[in-house]
Amino acid sequence: MPKISLRDALRDALHEEMARDERIIVLGEDVIMHGGPYAVTRGIYEKYPERIRQTPISEAGIVGTALGAALCGMRPVAEIMYVDFITCAMDEVVNQMAKVRYMFGGQTDVPVVLRLPSGTARLIAAQHSQSLEAWFMHVPGLQVVVPSTPYDGKGLLKTALRGRDPVMFIEYKRLYTNEGEVPDGDYTIPFGQADIKREGQDVTIVASGPMVGKALEAAEILAPEGIEVEVIDPRTLVPLDRETIFASVHKTNRVIVTDEEVKRGGASAEIASLIAEECFDALDAPVKRVASANVPMPFSPELEKLVVPKAEHLVAAVRALVG
Amino acid sequence: MYICNQEDECCISPGVRHHDMEDTPMPVEAPSPDILQEIYTRMWRIRLFEEQAEYQSSQGKVMGALHTYIGEEAVAVPVCAHLQPTDYITSTHRGHGHCIAKGADIKKMMAELFGRATGYCKGKGGSMHIADFAVGMLGANGIVAGGFGLATGAGWAAQLRKSGQAAVCFFGDGAANRGPFHENINIAAVWKLPVVYVCENNQYAQWTPQKDVTLVTDIANMAPAYGIPGVQVDGMDALAVYEAAGEAIARARRGEGPTLLECKTYRFHGHNFGDPQMYRTREEIAEWSDRRDPLKRLAAHIKEAGLLTDAEDQAIQQRVTQEIQEAVRFAESSPYPTPDELYKDIYSYEYA
Numbered sequence: 001m002p003k004i005s006l007r008d009a010l011r012d013a014l015h016e017e018m019a020r021d022e023r024i025i026v027l028g029e030d031v032i033m034h035g036g037p038y039a040v041t042r043g044i045y046e047k048y049p050e051r052i053r054q055t056p057i058s059e060a061g062i063v064g065t066a067l068g069a070a071l072c073g074m075r076p077v078a079e080i081m082y083v084d085f086i087t088c089a090m091d092e093v094v095n096q097m098a099k100v101r102y103m104f105g106g107q108t109d110v111p112v113v114l115r116l117p118s119g120t121a122r123l124i125a126a127q128h129s130q131s132l133e134a135w136f137m138h139v140p141g142l143q144v145v146v147p148s149t150p151y152d153g154k155g156l157l158k159t160a161l162r163g164r165d166p167v168m169f170i171e172y173k174r175l176y177t178n179e180g181e182v183p184d185g186d187y188t189i190p191f192g193q194a195d196i197k198r199e200g201q202d203v204t205i206v207a208s209g210p211m212v213g214k215a216l217e218a219a220e221i222l223a224p225e226g227i228e229v230e231v232i233d234p235r236t237l238v239p240l241d242r243e244t245i246f247a248s249v250h251k252t253n254r255v256i257v258t259d260e261e262v263k264r265g266g267a268s269a270e271i272a273s274l275i276a277e278e279c280f281d282a283l284d285a286p287v288k289r290v291a292s293a294n295v296p297m298p299f300s301p302e303l304e305k306l307v308v309p310k311a312e313h314l315v316a317a318v319r320a321l322v323g
Numbered sequence: 324m325y326i327c328n329q330e331d332e333c334c335i336s337p338g339v340r341h342h343d344m345e346d347t348p349m350p351v352e353a354p355s356p357d358i359l360q361e362i363y364t365r366m367w368r369i370r371l372f373e374e375q376a377e378y379q380s381s382q383g384k385v386m387g388a389l390h391t392y393i394g395e396e397a398v399a400v401p402v403c404a405h406l407q408p409t410d411y412i413t414s415t416h417r418g419h420g421h422c423i424a425k426g427a428d429i430k431k432m433m434a435e436l437f438g439r440a441t442g443y444c445k446g447k448g449g450s451m452h453i454a455d456f457a458v459g460m461l462g463a464n465g466i467v468a469g470g471f472g473l474a475t476g477a478g479w480a481a482q483l484r485k486s487g488q489a490a491v492c493f494f495g496d497g498a499a500n501r502g503p504f505h506e507n508i509n510i511a512a513v514w515k516l517p518v519v520y521v522c523e524n525n526q527y528a529q530w531t532p533q534k535d536v537t538l539v540t541d542i543a544n545m546a547p548a549y550g551i552p553g554v555q556v557d558g559m560d561a562l563a564v565y566e567a568a569g570e571a572i573a574r575a576r577r578g579e580g581p582t583l584l585e586c587k588t589y590r591f592h593g594h595n596f597g598d599p600q601m602y603r604t605r606e607e608i609a610e611w612s613d614r615r616d617p618l619k620r621l622a623a624h625i626k627e628a629g630l631l632t633d634a635e636d637q638a639i640q641q642r643v644t645q646e647i648q649e650a651v652r653f654a655e656s657s658p659y660p661t662p663d664e665l666y667k668d669i670y671s672y673e674y675a
Binding site: 020026050053055056058060061063064065066067068069070071072073076091092095096100101102103104105106107108109140141143163164165191238239241 | 411413442443444445446447448452454455456462464465466469471472474475476477478479480481483484490503504506507509510511514517612667668669670671672674675
């Protein structure tokens, strides 16, 4: 199977789906020039000049316009250059996009995909490094998708582009260049279906985004010690595949939940509390969370490296759980 | 020729193209007698619907916030007279008038105000969220300036399809102070989208007089900043609005881009039902509601033109009154939504 980067996998998904469905249109800042800062939209203008628009720096206008076009029969994909900038469009996301289906009694589909480059990268400090999945999870009506591999990225983006509901598509910037196997040809990955990235019977790590790779690293480190870690990647936080997570907890009886968000009130808090509520009797130890420090992202490399958890933190957490 | 005959200076200010025939590049045909009568009828439908809604609110049958369109009828109706059901409008928290002007069913509207399952939104929206996608009404909106993005996107969809559809964004003077006004008008201008931004300048942002919070009180004056035409018209004069809107909508359909159309108007009954209106005088209200009532003005005009008799006028009002009574009966006899509706329509599939 050919190996390609997440960036290429996402770009392939866009190109293939745009060929398949002429209602798909693309907008965002600098999305024509170089295909955006991450080059995910590269090549679209050359093929479909009518179907991609480079916008002014107007996030509220971008999301509002995408939503309006979606209500009128199109399937817009908007790139918000950094997820941090979605703050400038939170009315459009929270009060409009998430709610129009419900508050209008189901009169309309809302097929909008917002692509949201997230997380730390290249030392860009507090306003360009955030992870905001939990904000979006808190709003009924939004779907929250977090691919961790090129394979998942392509299949999940295709599902997003064929769906009928708004998608907050979280793309971790550090993963864009990561390569992985992606089959030729068409495939989709349904929302609400977690992936067991590694099987094990001693401890479950529920990991999303860049923490999936680190969980797998931790599992490699622990395997020689006879500790078998099961790594579950929910892939979509809303809808969440509770069954797969709960089944794993019932198997291992010990669980760590990890993501790159600030720990307080993060996605890991929601998943941990679901496990505590639903699987209490299966647990041999308290649910542990491993997530980023509760700080704005500092600039200096000596400080930034202290914020986001590494594989070694997961290793330590696992040892503490089984010890 | 319909020249704005507003007497004070508010309608004429430097830099604004005061709307009249001499200044019209593509003359708009005067409305036919049939269209005039339909405009007049829909204006009465709004007036009487809103009076009934206020009455039902006083009886506790209509619950929640109620913002009526009384006094502003001459904006939405003549604008929408140029639109087909395939054209789009976006609305505000004061949205009943836009719904009726665009051709929504007042039975389903009233049922929505009563919180019933037969309402437009199955009782999940209420007064501030009535939508009728079948007639291109993309929803009343509880967020001030919430409609700008929707209308701009609707215009983009129309442009991409080359369908000749147009979109109209109704908004108030208060919304012109919010960011989406700027961001979306700029996008529509640079993309030459078929959108008309219609400001219903009723001079109050909830309780705050416009002049206390905005130095440029003529919203049309903001248009040159975006490189698009700004047109100001007397929003109490249905014929003047008809003509100005016709020109702007035709321009949009011709692919020449958006227009900012400001209609100077007035809400007769305050921000919401029950508003004590401490921020304005009885004299000011009377000045507008007695002397400039858009219904009285249109009636006088069409009677003078020999297009409506007193008897026909009576018949129109009686017919609309009956429609509204039927709407109330329909609402009252409709069931409330059942608990199983709570988790429906969040997504296209069931998930909570």
